[in-house]
Amino acid sequence: MRYRTIGTDPRTRREVSVLSLGAMLFGTKTDEATSYAILDRFVEAGGTFIDTSNNYAFWMTGGQGGDSEELLGRWRRSRGVGDEIVIATKLGARPLAPGTSYVGNREGLSAKVIRESAERSRERLGVARLDLLYAHIEDHRVPVQETVAGFAELVAEGTVGLLGVSNHRAWRVERARAVAAAAGLPGYEVLQYHRSYLPCRLDGPTDLDPDGNVGAVGGDLMSYLRAEPELTLVSYATLLRGAYTHPDKPLGPEYDLPSAPVRLAALREVAKQTGATVNQVVLAWLIGGEVPTIPLVGASSVAQLNESIGAVDLALTPEQRHRLDTAW
Incomplete structure (x- = not known):
């Protein structure tokens, strides 16, 4: 396994594996024994970065979520896991009532919700401090100053370490970080968005926002990350939920762009050259890119996870990376 540091403050920054394990369906679709x-x-492979949320996976049970956090808490206790494993969680998108959508x-993201939800996540996970806490989705109803202050209070108290943000427009991320900086408060340092080798349409409505796909990385966000190299990008749905390799899981309309066939051909060409799988090439491309990305991988079996772990040591040559980067 390889590692990188996330965060800049010596008091809260952490070294994490360059691959993150997504625990979204642990405790619901993926049973406890398989999840464990x-x-x-x-962990055996050297992985130290696990991702969950306080609303995972409410849509599987008709509840409000928390199943994934609870399973991770049980697993931690059963294995004697301490702070050597960094667990990231999120708040802000938990449904207000069982059987409803967010x-x-x-x-x-009110200050009250941030405090109460973070406390419940700590209880479910069985930790004294949340290593990394994300603002899951935008909240247009609450002033950004209140959200920034709410997160900062928990950092000051020592119950939260690093702060992150997911599925927010780039200008909202920058505004929140500017508000925090002006007040001398900690700001968002880790950004989590959908990113894969195939670009995703940004102009279609989604559940997060009817005006466009704010959850996917676009040109604005990439430019922002290039200009702010101290920020860390974590990407979800990196393997398109199996669509790269399973014909029964076709690409959705959000990937219906003129570049898609060209990039898929380049991807398969490089996979053949390296002897790696297409999925492994995608992960290696993200990990070693101009804007280094920590891929967040899901797995429903150990075999699936082993394939992703194999990507960590896949070294793409400059020529192969150039082939992938310029396939448009």
Whole structure:
């Protein structure tokens, strides 16, 4: 396994594996025994970065979520896991009532919600401090100053370490960071968005926002990350939920762009040259890119996880990377 440092403050920064394990369906679709086996294998391989959320996976149970955090808490206790494993969680998109969606009915990012939801996440995970806490989705109802102050209070108290943000427009991220900096408060340092080798359309409505796909990395966000190299990008849905390799899981309309066939051909060409799988090439391309990305990988079996782990040591040549980068 390889590692990188996230965060800049010596008091909160952490060294994490360059591959992150997504625990979204652990405890619901993925049963406890299988979840434990995947987690154990990840740690055995040197993985130290696990991702969850306080609303995972409400859509599987008709509840409000928390199943993934609870399973991770049980796993931590059963294995004697301490702070050597960094667990990131999120708040803000938990449905307000069981059996409902977060669309138009979510907890949001008020100072009260931030404090109460973070406390419940700590209890479910069984930790004294949340290593990394994300603002999951935008909240247009709460002033950014309140959200910034709410997160900063928890950092000052020592119950939260690093702060992150997910599925926010780049200008909202910058505004929140500017507000924090002006007040001498900690700001967002880790950004989590959808990014893969195939670009995604940004102009279609989504559950997060009817005006466009704010959850996917676009040109504005990439430019922002190039200008702010101290920020860390974590990418979800990197393997397009199996669509790269499984014909029964076709690419959705959000990937119906003229560049898609050209990039898929380049991807397969490089996979053939390296002897790696297409999925492994995608992960290696993200890890070693101009804007280094920590891929967040899901797994429903140890075999799936092993394939992703194999990408960590895949070294693409400059020529292969150039082939991938220029396939448009």
